[in-house]
Amino acid sequence: MTHAMRARGGQTGERELRALYDSHALPLLAYALRLCGGDRAQAEDLVQETLVRAWRHLDRLDPAAAPVRPWLFTVARHLAVDAHRARRARPPEAGPAALESVPGLDSVESSLDRIIVTDALQSLSPEHRAVIVETYYRGRSVAEAAQVLGIPAGTVKSRCYYALRALKLALAERGVST
Numbered sequence: 001m002t003h004a005m006r007a008r009g010g011q012t013g014e015r016e017l018r019a020l021y022d023s024h025a026l027p028l029l030a031y032a033l034r035l036c037g038g039d040r041a042q043a044e045d046l047v048q049e050t051l052v053r054a055w056r057h058l059d060r061l062d063p064a065a066a067p068v069r070p071w072l073f074t075v076a077r078h079l080a081v082d083a084h085r086a087r088r089a090r091p092p093e094a095g096p097a098a099l100e101s102v103p104g105l106d107s108v109e110s111s112l113d114r115i116i117v118t119d120a121l122q123s124l125s126p127e128h129r130a131v132i133v134e135t136y137y138r139g140r141s142v143a144e145a146a147q148v149l150g151i152p153a154g155t156v157k158s159r160c161y162y163a164l165r166a167l168k169l170a171l172a173e174r175g176v177s178t
Contacts, residue, residue, distance in 0.1 A: 013055070013058055016058055017051070017054070017055045017058065020051065020054055020061075020068065020072075021051060023068075023069075024068065024069055024072055025047060025051070027069065028047050028050060028051075028069075028072055028073070028076060029043055029044065029047050031073055031076060032044075032046040032047050032050075032076055032080070035076065035077065035080040036080065042083070046076055046079055046080055046083070047076070049079050050072055050075045050076045050079060051072075053075050053079075054068075054071075054072060054075070116171070116174050116176060117171070119174065120167055120170035120171045120173075120174060120176075121133075121167065121170075123166075123170045124163060124166050124167060124170065125166075127159055128159055128162060128163030128166055128167075129163070130149055131145060131149070131156055131159040131160050131163050132160070132163050132164070132167065134148055134149060134156075135156070135160055142156045142157055142160075
């Protein structure tokens with residue numbers, strides 16, 4: 001309980017705050033909207049925080065001694081400046097559009113699989129890698145791969161056998177079970 005509420009009693013403080021709200025909330029909201037560039041949610045937050053500050057200082061706010069509205073507008077302006085500085089000091093927030101560009105789990109797993117397989121292929125000898133690329137990735141037959149690589153078909157079969165064994169071992173070393 002604040003000093004003002006203790007001095008006046010809880011009910012009196014609430015009535016005074018309600019009177020402040022009824023008298024000043026709409027003009028304060030219009031002012032806050034200008035301070036916040038038309039962002040209604042920010043303006044409402046600003047009005048709420050301004051009224052919280054007024055509630056904390058009810059014992060010092062005496063409409064008979066001085067108008068309260070200029071004090072409220074000054075507090076709102078200070079709060080808006082503080083909020084603006086705080087937004088500039090931290091990185092910008094990501095909106096929903098940023099989340100839409102994040103790949104799904106299947107896409108991430110597929111990318112990771114490609115990275116692991118590519119790394120394992122790189123560990124093979126150039127001859128073994130060439131046979132795997134021609135037969136599995138390019139979908140060529142043994143005869144077509146032999147013609148492209150300029151080696152006999154039997155050599156393609158033999159290299160393919162040993163390349164697949166080496167690839168299986170390379171994938172196992174990377175934690176992939178086949």
